[in-house]
Amino acid sequence: MIAGKTHRVxxxxxxxxxxxxxGYRFARAGHGVTLGSRDPARAVAAAAEINTRLLDSLxxxxxxxxxxxxxxxxxxxxxxxxxxxxxxxxxxxxPLSGKIVISCVNPVAxxxxxxIGLAIDGGLSSAAEQAQRLQPExxxxxAFHHLAAVxxxxxxxxxxxxxxxxxxxSAQAKAVASQLAETIxxxxxxxxxxxxxxxxxxxxxxxxxSINKSYKTHAGIRIHGLDGAASTGRGATLDG
Ligand SMILES: NC(=O)c1ccc[n+]([C@@H]2O[C@H](COP(=O)([O-])OP(=O)(O)OC[C@H]3O[C@@H](n4cnc5c(N)ncnc54)[C@H](OP(=O)(O)O)[C@@H]3O)[C@@H](O)[C@H]2O)c1
Numbered sequence: 709m710i711a712g713k714t715h716r717v718x719x720x721x722x723x724x725x726x727x728x729x730x731g732y733r734f735a736r737a738g739h740g741v742t743l744g745s746r747d748p749a750r751a752v753a754a755a756a757e758i759n760t761r762l763l764d765s766l767x768x769x770x771x772x773x774x775x776x777x778x779x780x781x782x783x784x785x786x787x788x789x790x791x792x793x794x795x796x797x798x799x800x801x802x803p804l805s806g807k808i809v810i811s812c813v814n815p816v817a818x819x820x821x822x823x824i825g826l827a828i829d830g831g832l833s834s835a836a837e838q839a840q841r842l843q844p845e846x847x848x849x850x851a852f853h854h855l856a857a858v859x860x861x862x863x864x865x866x867x868x869x870x871x872x873x874x875x876x877x878s879a880q881a882k883a884v885a886s887q888l889a890e891t892i893x894x895x896x897x898x899x900x901x902x903x904x905x906x907x908x909x910x911x912x913x914x915x916x917x918s919i920n921k922s923y924k925t926h927a928g929i930r931i932h933g934l935d936g937a938a939s940t941g942r943g944a945t946l947d948g
Contacts, residue, residue, distance in 0.1 A: 729860025825911030
């Protein structure tokens with residue numbers, strides 16, 4: 709259970725492995741979570757399954773299921789947890805104006821050599837930056853790219869061996885994503901700079917998948933050397 713402000717979190721694509729894993733973690737920490745889907749019945753079923761898991765978790769909130777649009781309308785924070793294929797059309801069609809929008813989407817392709825990060829707009833953009841361009845009145849954050857769904861859905865209290873790297877042009881949105889990250893890792897997210905850094909975070913996931921394939925595991929990313937250091941905030945911010 710968290711001590712700070714609670715949020716109403718909408719998860720677009722909330723029936724997928726990543727959306728369910730994040731929803732489970734956020735609801736367990738006391739946030740209100742609505743899983744979204746193109747088929748609301750699928751979202752309701754996924755929410756019910758997680759609610760059963762959370763029955764014994766003190767302070768957990770019950771998840772709801774809805775359409776993606778219904779979930780977004782009910783949320784102040786929206787997590788995009790859909791595949792990159794078809795992403796632009798989905799993002800453009802959602803009522804995201806004024807919302808904090810967190811993209812964990814990794815444009816990664818696979819061929820006979822394994823995973824490879826896709827160069828969005830010739831390497832000059834990213835899924836998160838595309839969301840900001842498509843929805844200029846929203847406050848887009850890139851975060852949660854490197855947490856494996858299987859780890860999120862595990863029973864571990866915290867994923868203490870992992871960090872969440874958070875990028876945005878909005879300090880306020882970055883702070884909210886950082887607080888949400890703390891409910892998963894036990895530490896605030898790490899300020900990794902402006903939204904344009906998302907193109908590097910997203911592509912880094914291909915490296916992580918490659919490592920995990922080699923070692924047959926679900927390793928994550930941990931940043932060392934920041935103990936006791938506070939962010940200067942120079943990586944933000946264009947609020948207002
Ligand atoms: N899986 C991981 O470990 C992991 C880790 C970090 C980041 N991510 C990122 O998180 C995102 C989701 O990953 P995932 O593994 O959960 O993916 P997924 O299972 O393939 O898709 C998630 C959900 O998106 C919806 N969806 C699929 N195609 C869609 C389309 N064309 N338009 C609208 N909705 C669509 C589906 O929900 P409905 O059919 O119910 O609408 C599906 O359940 C990806 O971008 C991935 O890169 C994943």
